[in-house]
Each structure stands twice: as C-alpha cells, then as structure tokens.
Amino acid sequence: MEDLFGVHQKARRQDSEHWISLSDLMAGLMMVFLVISVAFMRYVQIERDKIKEVAIAYQNSQVALYEELKREFSEDLPVWDAEIEQSTLEFRFKSPDVLFENAAIELRPQFQLILDDFFPRYLRVLKRFDEHIQEIRIEGHTSSLWAGATSPEEAYFNNMELAQGRTRSVLHHIYTMQSVSDEKPWLREKFASIGYSSAHPVLKEDGSEDSSRSRRVSFRVLTNAEIQIRRIIQE
Numbered sequence: 001m002e003d004l005f006g007v008h009q010k011a012r013r014q015d016s017e018h019w020i021s022l023s024d025l026m027a028g029l030m031m032v033f034l035v036i037s038v039a040f041m042r043y044v045q046i047e048r049d050k051i052k053e054v055a056i057a058y059q060n061s062q063v064a065l066y067e068e069l070k071r072e073f074s075e076d077l078p079v080w081d082a083e084i085e086q087s088t089l090e091f092r093f094k095s096p097d098v099l100f101e102n103a104a105i106e107l108r109p110q111f112q113l114i115l116d117d118f119f120p121r122y123l124r125v126l127k128r129f130d131e132h133i134q135e136i137r138i139e140g141h142t143s144s145l146w147a148g149a150t151s152p153e154e155a156y157f158n159n160m161e162l163a164q165g166r167t168r169s170v171l172h173h174i175y176t177m178q179s180v181s182d183e184k185p186w187l188r189e190k191f192a193s194i195g196y197s198s199a200h201p202v203l204k205e206d207g208s209e210d211s212s213r214s215r216r217v218s219f220r221v222l223t224n225a226e227i228q229i230r231r232i233i234q235e
Contacts, residue, residue, distance in 0.1 A: 061132040062223060065089060068125045073118075080114050089221035091122070091141075096215035101146075105165035107173055115170070120179045122219065127186075134224040136191050140167040141218075142213035144198035156197050163195030169219060 048071035052178035066086045073091075077083060092101060099111050107115070126133060140163035171193040175184065202213035 033211060044172045061129060062086075063080035064128050065125070065132075065221065068128070069122075072121055072125055072208040076118070080118070089223075091220075093214055094213060094216050099215070099217055100166055103162065105162065105169050106191060107169055112173060113194050115173055116177065116179075119174045119177060123180055123183060126221070127183075130186075132223050133139055134222060135222045137220045137222065138167045138170050138191065138193045139202055139220055140164065140170075140193070140195040141214060141216050143196050144194075144201060145211055146207060149229045160195055163197050164193070164194070166217065167193035214235040 007201065030078070037170055053076060063086075066089060067083065069084050069089075069091065072080075073084070078094060082091065082093050083093050086132045093111075098108060098114070100106065100108060142159040142163050144152070144155060144157045144159070149155035149158060167171065175191075176182065180187070198214065202216070204210050
C-alpha cells in the first residue's frame with residue numbers, strides 16, 4: 001500500500017510541477033505581449049503627435065496666409081468684384097463681364113489691367129510662405145449653358161475646352177509679365193492651369209444655378225500638409 005500511495009503522490013507532484021511550468025510559460029508570454037502592446041501604443045502616440053503637429057502648422061500657416069492676403073487686397077476686392085475664401089485659400093474673380101468675351105479665351109483689357117496690378121503683389125505674399133506651398137492652381141469655371149448644344153454632354157465638353165483655354169490665357173499673361181520675370185522658375189514649379197467646365201457651379205438660395213456667377217476664375221493655394229502627413233505614415 002505504501003508503494004501504491006507513493007506512486008500516486010509522485011504522479012501528483014509531477015502533474016503539479018507540469019502545471020507550474022505551464023503557468024510560468026503563460027505568464028512569460030503575457031508579459032511579452034504586454035511589452036509589445038505598450039511599445040506599439042507608444043509608437044502610435046508618437047505618430048499621432050507628429051500628424052497633429054503638421055495639422056497645427058498647416059492651420060497656422062493657412063490662417064497667416066489668408067490674413068496677409070486680406071491685408072494686401074482688402075481695398076481692391078470690392079473694386080475687382082473679387083473675394084478670398086479662407087477655408088480653401090481661393091482668390092476668386094467673380095465678374096464674367098470683366099474677365100472674357102462670351103465664349104472666348106482672350107482676356108479682356110480690363111482683366112489684363114487687374115492682373116497686372118494683382119499678380120506681382122499676390123506673388124510677393126505667396127513667396128513669404130514658400131515652404132508651406134505645394135501648388136497654386138489657376139482654376140477656370142463656366143456655367144452649364146452652351147448656345148446650340150444638343151445635349152448636356154456636348155455643353156459640358158465645349159465648356160471644358162473653353163475653361164481650359166481661359167486658364168492657359170491667364171497663366172500665359174502672368175508668366176510673360178516683365179514685373180515678375182525673375183520669378184519664372186518658381187512660376188513653372190508651382191503654377192498650374194485647370195479648367196473645370198461646369199463641374200462646380202455657383203448656386204442661388206433656391207438651389208438653382210447662378211449662370212453668371214458660375215463663370216469665374218480663381219487662384220487657389222494648395223499647401224504641402226497632406227504630403228508631410230503621407231511621409232510620416234510611410235516612415
């Protein structure tokens with residue numbers, strides 16, 4: 001009997017030692033997972049802080065650029081029938097009768113005079129924020145109307161060609177200004193002309209299209225905040 005009980009006690013001790021070893025292993029694994037989790041959360045927090053810093057810098061630079069543009073052009077905006085949109089940094093010329101002849105891409109003489117006054121001053125403001133600027137887009141917009149068009153699609157593509165031609169005319173005019181000739185390399189690097197046709201119409205309060213106000217040209221600043229955030233994520 002003693003031999004029998006001795007065998008049972010030995011088996012129980014072996015089982016106990018086995019479970020102690022397994023529990024030690026599980027505890028060790030839990031500690032490893034805990035360390036990995038803490039390290040990962042710390043990494044996420046650091047990356048989040050970096051993105052937050054970029055977002056704050058973007059917001060601060062955008063506000064500062066907007067304030068500089070307002071300070072420079074506040075007296076000219078009503079004279080030119082223009083406005084500056086703070087959220088998009090869009091400098092918008094809104095009077096179609098001043099900009100172009102109907103269905104033509106050539107700048108009216110009055111618009112040329114406005115650009116001759118506007119652009120050198122605009123460029124001086126932008127250059128102070130060079131490190132934050134990715135691109136400046138000259139954007140052309142039209143109404144959805146086109147005389148003689150047989151379908152909305154025909155009107156859309158005719159207006160697309162018109163809008164693109166107009167923005168190229170604006171870009172060509174500012175590029176050939178003698179007053180900014182020293183800045184041509186920067187203009188080539190930063191400026192682009194884009195025609196949107198009637199993709200972004202101006203609407204009246206009742207939701208219908210304001211055909212006159214839809215015909216406009218704007219200068220829009222794109223900052224490099226998105227590129228900086230993408231770089232942080234890729235790293």
